[in-house]
Amino acid sequence: MDLVAYVGTAPGRGETVLGREFTTVPGGKGANQALAAAKAGAAVHMIGAVGRDEFGEQIRASLAGSGVDTSALRAVDGRSGTAHITVDDDGGNSIIVVPSANATVDGLAPGDEELIAASGSLLLQLEIPFEGVAAAAAAGRRNGVRVVLTPAPAAELPDDVLSNVDLLVPNEHEAEALVGEHDPKRALAALLERVPEVVITLGGRGSLYGSRGGEVVEMPSFPVRAVDTTAAGDTFAGVLSVALGEGAGIREALRRASAAAALSVQRNGASSSMPTRQEIADFLA
Numbered sequence: 543m544d545l546v547a548y549v550g551t552a553p554g555r556g557e558t559v560l561g562r563e564f565t566t567v568p569g570g571k572g573a574n575q576a577l578a579a580a581k582a583g584a585a586v587h588m589i590g591a592v593g594r595d596e597f598g599e600q601i602r603a604s605l606a607g608s609g610v611d612t613s614a615l616r617a618v619d620g621r622s623g624t625a626h627i628t629v630d631d632d633g634g635n636s637i638i639v640v641p642s643a644n645a646t647v648d649g650l651a652p653g654d655e656e657l658i659a660a661s662g663s664l665l666l667q668l669e670i671p672f673e674g675v676a677a678a679a680a681a682g683r684r685n686g687v688r689v690v691l692t693p694a695p696a697a698e699l700p701d702d703v704l705s706n707v708d709l710l711v712p713n714e715h716e717a718e719a720l721v722g723e724h725d726p727k728r729a730l731a732a733l734l735e736r737v738p739e740v741v742i743t744l745g746g747r748g749s750l751y752g753s754r755g756g757e758v759v760e761m762p763s764f765p766v767r768a769v770d771t772t773a774a775g776d777t778f779a780g781v782l783s784v785a786l787g788e789g790a791g792i793r794e795a796l797r798r799a800s801a802a803a804a805l806s807v808q809r810n811g812a813s814s815s816m817p818t819r820q821e822i823a824d825f826l827a
């Protein structure tokens with residue numbers, strides 16, 4: 543759950559300031575990507591955990607309301623994961639993430655492997671422990687399911703996570719954190735030594751795909767007036783996974799993902815800004 547306080551100037555250490563407004567918004571990269579995929583028309587199951595608190599119920603309802611199946615979303619004792627976000631008048635923000643229930647997802651629960659095995663794509667993020675990500679990726683590989691990882695929040699990745707990833711989708715900062723290369727083309731080359739396929743998202747500059755087989759695709763972004771880029775990356779990753787899971791080629795999948803992200807940046811909010819399958823089709827028509 544995102545807990546968002548709007549303030550003129552964010553407080554320094556030891557300081558108290560008055561905020562202007564406070565909202566709570568269901569968030570989290572996994573949930574946002576699941577929503578983006580469901581809105582894009584896929585049958586989506588979310589594996590993860592919420593706490594037995596009021597946020598847990600709200601998060602489950604938000605996912606279910608957009609058609610995400612939450613039967614594999616476990617409820618554990620304690621709090622749901624929270625992000626404490628301060629947004630100041632300059633649009634700058636600072637964020638504290640407290641994993642809480644998310645920290646308990648350190649492996650597969652009964653039934654998870656069957657769910658993964660029956661899927662077209664497995665889409666992973668790093669807001670649960672590496673052990674949980676590694677176990678899911680291994681299950682994906684064992685069952686011949688395409689494993690897509692968005693390596694966020696940025697982190698060094700152990701090889702037991704990366705060795706079972708088919709497609710890595712970092713933004714440029716995450717790519718740099720992984721391989722220490724600022725230049726996207728160099729980062730791409732370095733990442734392809736660790737995984738077979740990579741898409742680096744470059745914000746308003748589009749995205750860059752590469753495969754070990756030597757294919758490179760540069761996909762420009764659609765020129766639109768951006769008002770709020772929150773969750774552009776999650777929309778992109780969710781829709782990319784859906785398209786690939788449906789058997790689209792990489793160019794077509796990148797095109798649909800870019801269109802969905804371009805639609806999302808024209809609207810405020812995260813889940814509320816994600817387009818439906820029809821909206822994506824109309825935009826591309």
Ligand code: ATP
Pocket residue numbers: 713714742743744745746747748749762763764765766768771772773774775776778799800803804807
């Ligand atoms: P976020 O953290 O905000 O979710 P991100 O950093 O993970 O985003 P970005 O690289 O900023 O991801 O954006 C993902 C994709 O969204 C881009 O590859 C591009 O296709 C699209 N996009 C982002 N910003 C814009 C923009 N201003 N105009 C059009 N498309 C955009």
